[in-house]
Amino acid sequence: MTINQNTFTGEFLYSLDAKGRVNIPAKFRNVLTADNEQSFVITRGMDLCVWVYPAKVWQSIEDELRKLSSLSRINRSFVRSTVRYASLVQYDKQGRIAVTPNLIEYAQLGKESLIVGMVNKIEIWNPKLLDTVDKESQNIDAAQFDELADQIIL
Amino acid sequence: MTINQNTFTGEFLYSLDAKGRVNIPAKFRNVLTADNEQSFVITRGMDLCVWVYPAKVWQSIEDELRKLSSLSRINRSFVRSTVRYASLVQYDKQGRIAVTPNLIEYAQLGKESLIVGMVNKIEIWNPKLLDTVDKESQNIDAAQFDELADQIIL
DNA sequence: ATACATTGTGGGTAGTTGTGGGTAATAATC
DNA sequence: GATTATTACCCACAACTACCCACAATGTAT
Numbered sequence: 001m002t003i004n005q006n007t008f009t010g011e012f013l014y015s016l017d018a019k020g021r022v023n024i025p026a027k028f029r030n031v032l033t034a035d036n037e038q039s040f041v042i043t044r045g046m047d048l049c050v051w052v053y054p055a056k057v058w059q060s061i062e063d064e065l066r067k068l069s070s071l072s073r074i075n076r077s078f079v080r081s082t083v084r085y086a087s088l089v090q091y092d093k094q095g096r097i098a099v100t101p102n103l104i105e106y107a108q109l110g111k112e113s114l115i116v117g118m119v120n121k122i123e124i125w126n127p128k129l130l131d132t133v134d135k136e137s138q139n140i141d142a143a144q145f146d147e148l149a150d151q152i153i154l
Numbered sequence: 155m156t157i158n159q160n161t162f163t164g165e166f167l168y169s170l171d172a173k174g175r176v177n178i179p180a181k182f183r184n185v186l187t188a189d190n191e192q193s194f195v196i197t198r199g200m201d202l203c204v205w206v207y208p209a210k211v212w213q214s215i216e217d218e219l220r221k222l223s224s225l226s227r228i229n230r231s232f233v234r235s236t237v238r239y240a241s242l243v244q245y246d247k248q249g250r251i252a253v254t255p256n257l258i259e260y261a262q263l264g265k266e267s268l269i270v271g272m273v274n275k276i277e278i279w280n281p282k283l284l285d286t287v288d289k290e291s292q293n294i295d296a297a298q299f300d301e302l303a304d305q306i307i308l
Numbered sequence: 309a310t311a312c313a314t315t316g317t318g319g320g321t322a323g324t325t326g327t328g329g330g331t332a333a334t335a336a337t338c
Numbered sequence: 339g340a341t342t343a344t345t346a347c348c349c350a351c352a353a354c355t356a357c358c359c360a361c362a363a364t365g366t367a368t
Contacts (some may be wrong), residue, residue: 007216009195010241011256015327019345021328027241048231092346094326116238119219123234126253137231144228145235152218154236169317173355176314246357249317 006054007031008117013127016113020104021096022124024052025115028093040097043086048129050099050107052122055088099124160208161215165276167281170239170267172260176278178206183249183302194251197240204253204261206276209242252263253278 012025024040032054039055053061065082068075076129076141091097099109109125114125166179178194186192186208193209208217219236222229239260242282243251261280268279 009237011238011255017328019329021327026325046224046227093348096326098345116234117240118224118230118233119216119237121224133231134235137227137235141228141231145232148228148232149221152215152236154215171318173319175317180315244356250316261341 006057007119008122009119010117010154012115014113014115015111016099016104016109019091020101020111021098021114022099023094023096024091024122026095028115028117028122029091032090038091040089041086042089042097042099042103043082044103044106045123047123047133048107049116050109050124050127051104052097052124057120060084096101159271160211162276163273164271166269168267168269169265170253170258170263171265172235174253174255174270175246176242176253176267177248178245178276179252182269182271182276183245192245194243194245194249195240196243196253196257198257198260199277201277201287202238202261202280203270204263204278206251206278207274211274212240 007032007078008028010025010027014023014025016022029038037055041053041055041058043053061082065079068079070076070079087100089097099104103109107124108129109124109126112127114127114130116123116125120141134154162182162185164179166180166181168177170176183192191209195207195209195212197205197207199205215236221234222233224230224233233236239256241254245251257263261278262283263278263280266281267282268284270277270279270284
């Protein structure tokens with residue numbers, strides 16, 4: 001029995017094998033609702049990582065994109081950039097998904113890959129890259145962090 | 155019969171066993187409402203300790219995080235840092251929860267662990283660390299303490 | 309004072325989970 | 339159309355986790 005449906009939290013150091021497969025943590029699979037099935041959309045993250053959305057969640061993003069008129073140049077470019085690298089995948093009987101070569105290259109993924117829950121989506125990181133991104137953020141964003149932390153009572 | 159629902163007070167020196175399990179004090183379990191069941195979210199504390207939230211309390215934090223758009227770099231970073239070390243756990247029939255190796259390392263927990271009530275959440279400490287943190291605070295924060303004491307009539 | 313229930317602690321066992329690799333089916337290339 | 343490359347499916351195994359039972363210590367009720 002799970003309480004938090006569709007909520008991904010925690011980090012897991014898993015291996016990306018020779019065939020480009022990574023395991024979806026059991027804790028993540030267990031919070032997926034029936035209609036999410038085993039379908040995911042994987043795409044480029046806005047940071048140097050791979051984003052993995054449950055298909056149903058991605059669906060709602062697509063619905064938003066549909067509303068953007070192609071008359072606007074910014075809209076066209078926004079739609080293009082978000083959809084361009086997205087592909088639909090399913091996990092196998094062992095619970096793994098295959099990451100496409102161009103995404104592996106983009107996120108510079110090696111054998112040691114870090115799976116990070118991001119509430120409504122999952123990120124796959126090269127641990128070293130996440131480390132540097134983390135440190136950069138600590139220096140630059142400290143003030144805004146405090147602001148956010150004030151709004152959200154931890 | 156309980157008076158204060160969901161209010162954790164007091165401290166308990168319990169043992170973290172070889173399997174990484176700690177007991178949730180009976181006094182705390184008795185204070186949990188039905189919808190909290192036996193689910194908790196454990197994560198890194200802002201001090202060097204482990205924070206344990208009743209699942210329902212954590213839920214409201216997640217709801218806030220969901221509102222933050224991933225288009226903003228700061229938002230991504232904030233969501234990641236708050237969710238990254240969090241994991242949903244349930245207590246077993248003996249009333250214990252399993253603390254993940256990550257968190258044990260972070261809070262430097264040994265066999266002797268101190269469970270501390272923090273009103274809406276629970277902290278797990280290495281007793282020695284709490285001691286030093288306490289003393290530091292007494293030296294540095296005396297002035298601000300007085301300010302708070304003005305707001306809260308003890 | 310004694311019997312009973314509750315609470316904290318330890319450990320065994322069966323099932324689950326993560327990982328690697330072999331084989332067959334499908335797709336792509338020449 | 340034949341050959342190669344890629345993908346999906348399957349099996350196997352080790353490591354880990356969750357569940358269960360046991361027991362001692364403490365607290366409570368009769």
